[in-house]
Amino acid sequence: MNWLRNLVRPKIRAISGRDIPEDLWIRCNNCSQMIFHSELTANLHVCPHCQHHRRLTASQRLSILFDDKRYEEIPLPKVHSDPLQFRDVKRYSDRLKDAQQKAKRTDGTIVARGTIDDILVVSVCMDFSFLGGSMGMSCGEAILLASQTAIDSKAPLLAICASGGARMQESMLSLVQMPRSVIAINRVKQAGLPYLTLLTDPTTGGVSASFAMLGDVAIAEPGATIGFAGKRVIEETTKQKTPDEFQTAESLMKHGMVDVVTHRKNVKKTIAQVLRIMLKRAPNA
Amino acid sequence: MRHFLDFEKPLYELEARIEELRNLNEQEGGVNLADDILKLREKANRFLEETYAQLSPWQKVQVARHPQRPHTSDYIAALVDGFVPLAGDRNYAEDPAILCGLGYLDHHPVCILGHEKGKDTEQRVACNFGMPKPEGYRKAARMMTLAGRFQLPILTLVDTAGADPGVQSEERGQAEAIANAIETCLNVPTPIISIICGEGGSGGAIAIAIANKIFMLEHAVYSVISPEGCSSILWGNASKHKTAAENLKMTAQDLKKMNLIDDIIPEPLGGAHRKKKTIYHNVKQTLLQALEELAPLDSETLQQQRTQKFIDQTRQFVKN
Ligand SMILES: [Zn+2]
Numbered sequence: 001m002n003w004l005r006n007l008v009r010p011k012i013r014a015i016s017g018r019d020i021p022e023d024l025w026i027r028c029n030n031c032s033q034m035i036f037h038s039e040l041t042a043n044l045h046v047c048p049h050c051q052h053h054r055r056l057t058a059s060q061r062l063s064i065l066f067d068d069k070r071y072e073e074i075p076l077p078k079v080h081s082d083p084l085q086f087r088d089v090k091r092y093s094d095r096l097k098d099a100q101q102k103a104k105r106t107d108g109t110i111v112a113r114g115t116i117d118d119i120l121v122v123s124v125c126m127d128f129s130f131l132g133g134s135m136g137m138s139c140g141e142a143i144l145l146a147s148q149t150a151i152d153s154k155a156p157l158l159a160i161c162a163s164g165g166a167r168m169q170e171s172m173l174s175l176v177q178m179p180r181s182v183i184a185i186n187r188v189k190q191a192g193l194p195y196l197t198l199l200t201d202p203t204t205g206g207v208s209a210s211f212a213m214l215g216d217v218a219i220a221e222p223g224a225t226i227g228f229a230g231k232r233v234i235e236e237t238t239k240q241k242t243p244d245e246f247q248t249a250e251s252l253m254k255h256g257m258v259d260v261v262t263h264r265k266n267v268k269k270t271i272a273q274v275l276r277i278m279l280k281r282a283p284n285a
Numbered sequence: 286m287r288h289f290l291d292f293e294k295p296l297y298e299l300e301a302r303i304e305e306l307r308n309l310n311e312q313e314g315g316v317n318l319a320d321d322i323l324k325l326r327e328k329a330n331r332f333l334e335e336t337y338a339q340l341s342p343w344q345k346v347q348v349a350r351h352p353q354r355p356h357t358s359d360y361i362a363a364l365v366d367g368f369v370p371l372a373g374d375r376n377y378a379e380d381p382a383i384l385c386g387l388g389y390l391d392h393h394p395v396c397i398l399g400h401e402k403g404k405d406t407e408q409r410v411a412c413n414f415g416m417p418k419p420e421g422y423r424k425a426a427r428m429m430t431l432a433g434r435f436q437l438p439i440l441t442l443v444d445t446a447g448a449d450p451g452v453q454s455e456e457r458g459q460a461e462a463i464a465n466a467i468e469t470c471l472n473v474p475t476p477i478i479s480i481i482c483g484e485g486g487s488g489g490a491i492a493i494a495i496a497n498k499i500f501m502l503e504h505a506v507y508s509v510i511s512p513e514g515c516s517s518i519l520w521g522n523a524s525k526h527k528t529a530a531e532n533l534k535m536t537a538q539d540l541k542k543m544n545l546i547d548d549i550i551p552e553p554l555g556g557a558h559r560k561k562k563t564i565y566h567n568v569k570q571t572l573l574q575a576l577e578e579l580a581p582l583d584s585e586t587l588q589q590q591r592t593q594k595f596i597d598q599t600r601q602f603v604k605n
Pocket residue numbers: 028029030031032033047048049050051052
C-alpha cells in the first residue's frame with residue numbers, strides 16, 4: 001500500500017493545481033512518506049503509515065491530554081537567566097533569549113491543572129523544542145511548583161518527560177535539580193497521591209536518572225528513546241555499536257523499567273484508568 | 286615513581302636536579318652540596334606555592350584526577366578502624382566501583398561508602414575506573430538503608446568521572462538505579478556527610494552526595510558534565526576542554542561562592558597526593574566536627590534539614 005500512496009499523493013497535489021503551502025505536506029522523518037498536515041493533527045501527530053510518534057510541544061501535549069483541550073497554566077517563578085555567564089560558541093543568555101522568543105515563554109516546562117476523564121490532575125510537562133527540554137533551575141522550580149499544586153489540590157501528579165538531560169550551561173546549578181525534583185515527587189508520594197510518569201521521546205540523562213524513573217506507574221510512548229547515557233557516548237566509551245533495539249520504550253519494558261508502552265491515542269485512557277483505580281473511584285461508564 | 290602533571294614541568298626539572306646533587310653528595314664525601322640542595326628545595330617549594338595558589342579550573346581537573354591522589358580505599362585504610370567491607374546489591378552483582386562497609390571513626394560507629402578508582406592498572410580495570418554500574422548504586426542504597434536501620438551515620442566519599450556508560454548498565458536500569466539512590470539518600474533517618482575528594486562527575490556523583498553536610502577538597506571538582514564532554518557537545522570537539530572547565534564553574538571555590546557546598550577542606554602544598562598524612566588529618570577533623578554537630582539532631586530534623594538544604598540550593602537565583 002505504501003508505495004501506492006507515495007505515488008498518488010503528490011500527484012493529487014499536482015492535479016489540483018492550486019497554490020498549496022509547502023507546510024500542508026509533511027514528510028515523516030521515520031518512513032519518509034508524505035503526510036497531509038490535517039491528517040497528522042487528527043492522528044495526534046503519529047504517522048499514519050509507520051506509526052512513528054512525532055515529538056510534541058508541551059502545549060500540544062497538554063491539549064490532547066486534558067478534557068476539552070482545556071487546562072489552567074500555573075505561572076512559573078522567574079529565575080536568573082545566566083548566573084554563571086556561560087559562553088560556548090554563543091552566550092547561553094543569547095541561546096536562552098532565542099528559545100524564549102521562539103516559544104513565547106520563559107522556559108519550556110509547563111505546569112498545568114485540569115481534568116483528565118473528569119479526574120483533577122496536575123501535570124508538569126517538558127518541551128523538547130525548548131533547548132532540548134534540558135532541565136535547568138527553571139524546570140526544577142516548575143517541578144516543585146507542580147508538586148505543591150498537586151498537594152494543595154489533592155490531585156495526582158503527572159510528569160510528562162521530553163528531555164536530553166540536565167542543562168549543561170547551568171552546570172552544578174542544573175545538577176542539583178536532580179535531588180530537588182526527587183524531593184518534589186517524594187512530597188506528592190508522602191501526601192498519599194499518585195505520581196505517574198509519561199516518558200516520551202527522548203527521556204535521558206539527569207532527567208531519567210531522577211524524577212522520570214520514580215513514577216508509581218510509568219507509561220512510555222512507542223519508540224521513545226529512554227536511557228541514561230547517550231548512544232554516542234556509549235559507543236565511544238565501549239568502542240562497540242549498540243544493539244538495534246536499544247534504549248527504546250519497548251526494550252525498557254522488556255528489561256522491566258516501564259509498566260506500559262502504548263500508542264498515543266491510548267495514553268489518556270490508560271492514565272485515567274490507572275488513576276481511577278488508585279483513587280478508588282468507579283470505572284467511567 | 287612520582288607522576289608529574291604537564292604544568293609541573295619546572296618542578297620535575299628541579300626535583301631531577303636535586304636528586305642528581307644528592308647522589309653526587311653521597312659519592313664524593315669531599316664536596317658538601319647540602320647548601321645547593323637546600324636552595325633548590327626552596328625554589329621547588331616556591332614554585333609549588335605559587336602554582337597551586339592559582340591553579341586554573343582545568344589544572345584543578347588534572348589534580349583531581351591525579352593517579353596518586355588518595356582514593357576511597359586509602360581514606361578508609363587511614364581513617365577507619367575495624368573496617369568490615371560489605372558487598373553486593375542482593376539483586377545482580379557486586380560492583381567494586383563503589384566501596385562500602387562499616388567501621389569506627391575515632392570510636393564513632395559509622396557506615397562509609399565511596400567511589401573507588403583503583404591504584405594500578407589491574408585494580409582500575411576491576412573497578413571500571415571508578416564508574417559504577419546500576420548494581421553499585423543499588424548496593425549504595427542498600428547500605429544507606431542498613432545504616433538507617435541501626436542509626437549509623439553515613440560518610441560518603443565522591444570520586445568518579447561518572448556512572449558507567451555501557452549497554453548492560455543501561456539494560457539493567459542505570460537511570461533508575463541513580464534515581465533510587467537519590468531518593469534513598471533523601472529518606473535516610475541518620476546523618477549523611479559527603480566529601481567530594483577528587484572528581485564529582487555528574488549524576489553518578491550526586492547519587493551518593495545528597496547529604497546534611499557537603500565538603501570539597503581544595504582542588505576537587507564537581508560538575509554536571511566533564512569538560513571534555515561539554516566541549517564535544519557544545520563546541521563540536523573535545524579540544525575546548527580548558528574553556529569548558531572555566532565555564533562550568535566546577536571548582537570548590539566556585540561552588541562555595543554559590544552556596545552549593547558547606548566548606549572547603551584545605552589540601553597540603555602541591556595537592557593531596559604530595560602529603561597524604563596531612564589530607565587524612567584534615568579530612569578526619571572535618572568528619573569528626575560534622576558528626577559532632579549533627580549528633581544532637583533527631584531523625585526527623587536530620588531529614589528535614591537535608592531536604593531543606595537542597596530546596597534552598599539555587600533559590601538565590603529565583604526572582605520574587
Ligand atoms: Zn512514517
